[in-house]
Amino acid sequence: MTIILIGIVVVIVIVIIILLKKDTDNTYISVLGRSSWFLLHSISEKYSENPSYQEQELMRSFIISFAKFYPCKKCSINFQKYIKNNPPNVNSNIELQKWFYDAHNDVNIRLGKPIYKLH
Ligand SMILES: Cc1cc2nc3c(=O)[nH]c(=O)nc-3n(C[C@H](O)[C@H](O)[C@H](O)COP(=O)(O)OP(=O)(O)OC[C@H]3O[C@@H](n4cnc5c(N)ncnc54)[C@H](O)[C@@H]3O)c2cc1C
Secondary structure, three states, X not given: OHHHHHHHHHHHHHHHHHHHHXXXXXXXXXXXXXXXXXXXHHHHHHOOOOOOHHHHHHHHHHHHHHHHHOOOHHHHHHHHXXXXXXXXXXXXXXXXXXXXXXXXXXXXXXXXXOOOOOO
């Protein structure tokens, strides 16, 4: 009887630890995501209207590296897939802004969040 009770307590403690870890992971992904989108949208807003070839290549490399090293594994995998299917449009400021809006919307759709339009 005592062993069964101890077993039940151990299982309850393990479930609580798993739930707390999941909650912490979700909070981390949200805080990281909000600040990262702020950075990415801000970068695209300041991008040149008429970028040189070198600027375009640097921006393309930045986006690819950002996706590769993004510190949320599933987000990184999803973003890399998105980039593969939708290569970054680095031709101009407005096109890059639009590309980031669409990339952000792709995540919004997956998470059941509202869609945003670039005005
Ligand atoms: C590159 C990247 C990939 C991600 N992939 C995943 C993933 O695969 N799975 C996952 O669970 N989470 C992912 N995230 C995190 C996720 O996108 C959100 O950041 C997180 O869920 C917090 O959402 P939020 O509701 O606070 O608003 P966020 O989506 O972080 O948005 C912040 C603010 O940006 C504005 N905004 C929203 N949509 C747009 C848009 N389309 N264009 C411009 N502005 C907009 C709104 O004002 C919003 O309040 C990813 C984040 C990044 C940066």
